[in-house]
Each structure stands twice: as structure tokens, then as C-alpha cells.
Amino acid sequence: MSGYTVLVTGGTGQVGLELLRQSWPADVTVLAPARDQLDLASGDSIAAWFASREVHCIINPAAYTAVDLAEDNVGAAFLANAQGPAWLADIARQRDIPLLHVSTDYVFDGSLDRPYHEEDPVSPLGAYGASKLAGELAVRAGAPRHVILRTAWVISAQRNNFLKTMLRLAAERPELSVVADQHGCPTSARDIAATLRTIALAHLADGSAPSGTYHFVNDGSTTWHGLAEAVMAASRAHGGAAVPVRPIASADFPTRARRPGNSRLGTAKIRSDFGIAPRPWQDIVEQIVSELSLPSPKSEKLT
Ligand SMILES: NC(=O)C1=CN([C@@H]2O[C@H](COP(=O)(O)OP(=O)(O)OC[C@H]3O[C@@H](n4cnc5c(N)ncnc54)[C@H](OP(=O)(O)O)[C@@H]3O)[C@@H](O)[C@H]2O)C=CC1
Ligand SMILES: Cc1cn([C@H]2C[C@H](O)[C@@H](COP(=O)(O)OP(=O)(O)O[C@H]3O[C@@H](C)C(=O)[C@@H](O)[C@H]3O)O2)c(=O)[nH]c1=O
Ligand SMILES: [Mg+2]
Secondary structure, eight states: OOSEEEEESOTTSHHHHHHHHSOOOTTEEEEOOOTTTSOTTOHHHHHHHHHTOOOSEEEEOOOOOOHHHHTTOHHHHHIIIIIHHHHHHHHHHHHTOOEEEEEEGGGSOSOOSSOBOTTSOOOOSSHHHHHHHHHHHHHHHHOSSEEEEEEOSEEOSSSSOHHHHHHHHHHHOSOEEEESSOEEOOEEHHHHHHHHHHHHHHHHHOTTSOOEEEEOOOBSOEEHHHHHHHHHHHHHHTTOOOOOEEEEOGGGSOOSSOOOSBOOBOOHHHHHHHOOOOOBHHHHHHHHHHHHHSOOGGGOOOO
């Protein structure tokens, strides 16, 4: 046998798509089964997929990510976000392979007034956060070789995210109203993927690479309102729609799930253990809006 096989779950998601686009060494094969081939909500599906395959590392960014819907679909959220990771952790332990699992700032309740460290107390405000916390516990308990990467406020040019929502609404409305009392760290799906790649390669190269829980977000912090304003500025600069953004309180934008007032994450640990240096969140907003402003290949005329 030569070379390594890496399983990426959720290959159609924001982080999964960027993992598939990373440049991987020639001796690494990345497998990204569709949900009907590997369903985290089904132990049988997971067992069947692994039965015929040798895998050297599991990267699990798949999740039930609809924060408000999770409040009324607690069972589905826990199946994908906790039971699925528990089954993956069993396999990782049995095969003595590393499991890289992605988690969230929403495990915190936001009561601290500084960036959260990895060991700060968790206390999720909603079902999504609770299900992700249960997933963390399962991975920690089940897979001796694991990295739990907590990230936040993920944006990219793909799938659904807050940046794309703001661009869509700017084209439809004269003004946006966005909460200015929730503080966090906008983070690029591509930068998360690059970080997961770095950690996966470290674990493939060295069976005793660091295990544990790590925070990764882009550098700096803002509010959802601040992020919306940055999106408008970038859109305007690229000739796209831009409208004024009015700051409002969370109380004036009722949502099914409560969200933390502060979910800023500190990144000192991943910087020192893995040498990762996150770039400023403003850079990624500019990059993503710029990507979205390019004419799509399909619409280009062949002349
Ligand atoms: N989005 C965010 O702002 C944040 C996300 N995170 C975490 O980061 C990770 C990646 O998030 P992101 O890329 O935004 O997620 P997306 O919502 O973009 O994608 C989710 C992925 O998970 C897959 N999936 C969902 N349920 C199952 C299942 N039962 N079995 C197999 N696959 C499933 C989806 O497949 P399909 O295409 O079929 O739906 C999709 O590929 C998640 O763990 C999330 O909790 C952490 C902080 C912030
Ligand atoms: C669309 C919109 C939202 N908001 C508010 C609602 C909410 O408090 C905040 C963010 O809204 P969203 O629903 O887009 O974001 P939300 O779903 O809370 O995003 C979260 O997703 C999960 C998966 C995570 O893990 C978190 O890190 C975080 O990124 O902005 C406004 O104030 N005005 C608006 O027009
Ligand atoms: Mg959402």
C-alpha cells in the first residue's frame, strides 16, 4: 500500500466544497461520498460505506446547520450533529485513525466579555448549539486521535450564508436592518478548509500530532451589522447593489433560536500548536464578493 485516503463528509457544503478544492499532495486521495452514500443519520449507512474501504483520516464538516429550524427538529439535529459523529468516532478508534471534527462558537452562551478560549465553559443557548456540543463530547470520548475545530460565522461564495443573504436583500430592499449587539468572527470556508488540510497532513505524517480542541476564525471581530456594512462596501466597489444598513438590537429582530451576544473566539492555541496565522476577516469579505461579482462561466458568451 502506498498513499493515504482521506474521507470528507458534507462535500456539498461550504467547508466541504473548499476542502475538495484544496491542493492535496499527490499521494493523498480525497473521497467525498454524497449524503445518499454516507448518511450521518444512519449507522447502517456509515458502516456499509466503511466496510469496503481503507481510510487514513476522517474530516467531518457535515452538519445540520439550520439554527432556527433545529429548534423544531431537535431529533434531526442531534442525529446529524451528535449521533453521526459518535459513529465516526467509533470507527476512528477501532481503526486508530484521526478524526477532524468541525464545531461552532454557538456552544458558548456569550456571557464572557472577551474572546473565548478552548477551555472556557460551554452553555449553548439553542438546539443547534446543544447538538454540536453533544457531537464534541462524543468525538472527545470516542476517538483518542481527534481534533475538534470550533469555528464561526462561516462565509463563502457557495451555498447559503449571511454574506450572500445580505447581497440578495440589497438587491430587493431600500435599506437593511441588522443586529448590532452580537459580536463574532466572520470566517472563510476556504481558510477553514486550508486549516483542516494542514492539520490532516500533520496527523498523517505523525501519529502523535496534537489532539484536542482548537479555535479557528479569521482575525479580528465585528457584529452582524458590521459584517453587513463591509459586504455593502465591497459590493458597491464591485459595481453591485448596496443599500444603507441600520443597526438594530436583537430584540428588534426576533428569531426562533437565541444567539450569543459575544461568540468571539481566541486563536492563540492553534497559532502556537499548528503555526496557523489567520488573515483579517475584512480580506475574506472582499475576496468572496469579488468572486461572486465575476461573470459565471455558464453565462459567458463564446464569440
Ligand atoms: N455555517 C456556519 O456559519 C458555521 C458552521 N459551523 C460548522 O462548520 C461545519 C461546516 O458548515 P457549513 O460548511 O457551513 O455547512 P453547510 O450547511 O454549507 O453544509 C452542510 C453539509 O452537511 C451535509 N449534511 C447534512 N446532514 C447530513 C447527513 N445526515 N449526512 C451526511 N451529510 C449531511 C450537507 O449535505 P447536503 O448538501 O445533502 O445538504 C452539506 O454537505 C458544520 O459542522 C457546522 O456546524 C461552525 C460555525 C459556523
Ligand atoms: C437576514 C438578517 C439576519 N439578521 C440577524 C439574525 C441573526 O441574529 C444574525 C445572523 O443571522 P443568520 O441566520 O444568517 O446566522 P446564523 O444562522 O445565526 O449563523 C450561525 O450559523 C451557525 C451554523 C453557526 O455555527 C454560527 O457560527 C453562525 O454562523 O443576523 C438581521 O439582523 N437582519 C437580517 O436581515
Ligand atoms: Mg442561518
